[in-house]
Each structure stands twice: as structure tokens, then as C-alpha cells.
Amino acid sequence: MLRFDRRLLWNLGLLLLSSLAAADIEVETPRLRLLPGDLPAAGYFSLSNTGDESAALVGADSATFGRVRMHQSIQENGVASMEPVPRLELAPGETVEFAPGGYHLMLMERGQPLALGDEVTVTLEFEDGRRTPVVFRAVSPASL
Numbered sequence: 401m402l403r404f405d406r407r408l409l410w411n412l413g414l415l416l417l418s419s420l421a422a423a424d425i426e427v428e429t430p431r432l433r434l435l436p437g438d439l440p441a442a443g444y445f446s447l448s449n450t451g452d453e454s455a456a457l458v459g460a461d462s463a464t465f466g467r468v469r470m471h472q473s474i475q476e477n478g479v480a481s482m483e484p485v486p487r488l489e490l491a492p493g494e495t496v497e498f499a500p501g502g503y504h505l506m507l508m509e510r511g512q513p514l515a516l517g518d519e520v521t522v523t524l525e526f527e528d529g530r531r532t533p534v535v536f537r538a539v540s541p542a543s544l
């Protein structure tokens with residue numbers, strides 16, 4: 401007869417809980433716009449909160465870059481600039497696009513040369529302490 405021991409059940413429960421918790425943020429089409437030399441790269445992706453509680457993105461980091469910041473491009477009196485975004489909240493079911501002309505990750509001080517097609521891991525940091533590693537592929541600005 402099959403007999404479950406209590407600790408096994410407990411571990412299975414924890415595993416289930418952690419996979420549920422990890423499943424409510426989805427990142428699609430992560431790509432890194434690569435500019436020549438030491439110019440900052442820009443990270444674009446689509447971020448969805450598929451859970452039933454709000455989630456807030458509060459930062460990102462990467463071993464490949466010295467500094468990663470969240471920015472938003474803005475147009476003021478016909479002049480393009482950008483401002484820091486310290487916190488971006490997503491309501492349940494909400495999707496936010498990081499795309500040219502809007503939200504982006506700005507990745508500065510690259511620690512190694514990068515070529516088109518290279519993969520770079522960037523970890524997204526959420527307010528609840530969750531850290532979600534995402535693999536970005538380096539693309540040319542012309543492809544965006």
C-alpha cells in the first residue's frame with residue numbers, strides 16, 4: 401500500500417506554493433537594444449501581472465552591466481528626455497510595455513563587449529522581494 405510521509409507532503413505543498421507565486425509575473429519578448437561602444441543599452445519587454453494581487457517592479461540589475469535603471473521617455477515642449485522611474489505598479493491582469501518612446505531599462509557601464517545575438521541575464525526586482533531573472537537577447541536598433 402502507498403503511504404505518504406508527512407514531510408514529503410509538506411515539501412510538495414511548498415513546491416506548489418512557490419511555483420504558484422512565481423507564475424503570476426510574465427515577461428515576453430525581452431530584447432536589448434545595443435548601441436556601439438560604451439553607449440547605454442536599452443532593455444525592452446512586455447511585463448504582465450497574471451496574479452490576483454498587485455505587483456510593483458522596483459528595479460533591475462545585471463552582472464553584465466555596472467548600473468541598470470528604470471526610465472521613462474517623455475516629450476515636453478517638443479523636447480525628448482527621460483526621467484527615472486523608482487516604482488512601477490501593475491494591477492492584477494495589467495500588462496505594461498517597455499518599448500521605444502516609453503518605459504525602458506537603461507543598462508550602463510557594460511563590463512564586457514557585446515555582439516548582436518548575445519544573451520544577457522537581467523534580474524527584475526519586485527517590491528515583495530521577488531527576483532525574476534530574464535534572458536535578454538541583444539538586437540540592433542534597426543530591428544525595433
Ligand SMILES: [Cu+2]
Pocket residue numbers: 471472482504505506
Ligand atoms: Cu533611459
